[in-house]
Amino acid sequence: MQLAPLPRPVFEPAVRLALQEDLGAAGDITSAAVVPAGHRSRLEFRARQAGCLAGVDVAALAFELIDPTIRMLSHVKDGERLEPGTLIATVEGSSHALLTAERTALNFMGHLSGVASVTRSIVDTISGTKAKLACTRKTTPGLRALEKYAVRAGGGINHRFALYDAILIKDNHIAIAGGVRAAIHSAKAAAGHMVKIEIEVDTLDQLREVLDEGVDAVLLDNMTSAQLAQAVALVDGRALTEASGGITPHTARAIAESGVDLLSVGWITHSAPTLDIGLDWQANG
Incomplete structure (x- = not known):
């Protein structure tokens, strides 16, 4: 492209x-x-x-x-x-x-x-899998547009640009809302028809709860490659799967081979x- x-x-x-x-x-x-x-x-x-x-x-x-x-x-x-x-x-x-x-x-x-x-190096590492590499909001203040452009130049893709363009329910949101189901219900009630909803999960039990409610994407946080493969099988195409947390050039290939759709990596912008x-x-x- x-x-x-x-x-x-x-x-x-x-x-x-x-x-x-x-x-x-x-x-x-x-x-x-x-x-x-x-x-x-x-x-x-x-x-x-x-x-x-x-x-x-x-x-x-x-x-x-x-x-x-x-x-x-x-x-x-x-x-x-x-x-x-x-x-x-x-x-x-x-x-x-x-x-x-x-x-x-x-x-x-x-x-x-x-x-x-650094984006290109990981893109090359996961070549041949279906996974794509995405950046995060962990960018240099004032340079987000430029750093996200640089990720695209390296063959990666952009995650949400900022807080305003997608709903991403993370662990603190879940805790404050009173649980996974409550957070998803509130998000769906507030979201417009063009706004996608993603939720972060730490365990397979949380993932099962999310799948009962239905979302557009699930962020699989700090899971092993084996756990990611189980998560992908559980999702079975019902949502986009995103692996996140501690991904390095040495671990990226195994994570991509788990079958996830995305690898999101913050250090490609904040520590390149x-x-x-x-x-x-x-x-x-």
């Missing part, structure tokens, strides 16, 4: 905020002091390690907001694989403006490519390491 670009109005506020944070009240005093007026340069983005790219448009916007005359030419698209040395993009324009925006551009591209890369990408000056720029 082709990766749809993220609309600029969705990520522009985050880029503006990042630039404002870096520039402060005085701007880039180093470049102002060191770079000759009118000097122009060409810089190259190159991968320094293998991974999956995300964030090209975000990086380009960082330069554009500093100087609209800067031109960035992409050689690799978001969602494509990178090898060490891969030329990702070239960017040309005022040397002062390029140096002012470079860290913001690299911060976004490196972080988003890191999210895409930055992908090492360089932005270097070219002497003939």
Whole structure:
């Protein structure tokens, strides 16, 4: 499936905020002091390690907001694989403006490519099963849209975007509502016809209770692969099955082979390491 670009109005506020944070009240005093007026340069983005790219448009916007005359030419698209040395993009324009925006551009591209890369690694691990990898709401505040986009770039899918677009009844909801049945009844009474309902269960007994009431999806929390296989057999296609809790690249394959529909993983957004990408000056720029 082709990766749809993220609309600029969705990520522009985050880029503006990042630039404002870096520039402060005085701007880039180093470049102002060191770079000759009118000097122009060409810089190259190159991968320094293998991974999956995300964030090209975000990086380009960082330069554009500093100087609209800067031109960035992409050689690799978001969602494509990178090898060490891969030329990702070239960017040309005022040397002062390029140096002012470079860290913001690299911060976004490196972080988003890191999210895409760890996502891709797990997607590759579970390839051949029916399971899909989904992210969660465990995202960096203010960067959720970008991080969820990066997950899609890595071949994953998005769970609910926020609290407003689906009902997910978790353990504390169940406790406060007075039990599984009470929570489901209240959710069904409140939900519109377009709103799906998912509920978290910790045991097979809870799952049986849920199936008697009927929901759209069940979140099978912290179950072993054997328990997940039993849960999938119990559900028997009556709801979407989602495995969650402590999933790692080492356990993902066995969990996927249990027959679940989804693996939801929070660390692919909140703890993904930055992908090492360089932005270097070219002497003939």
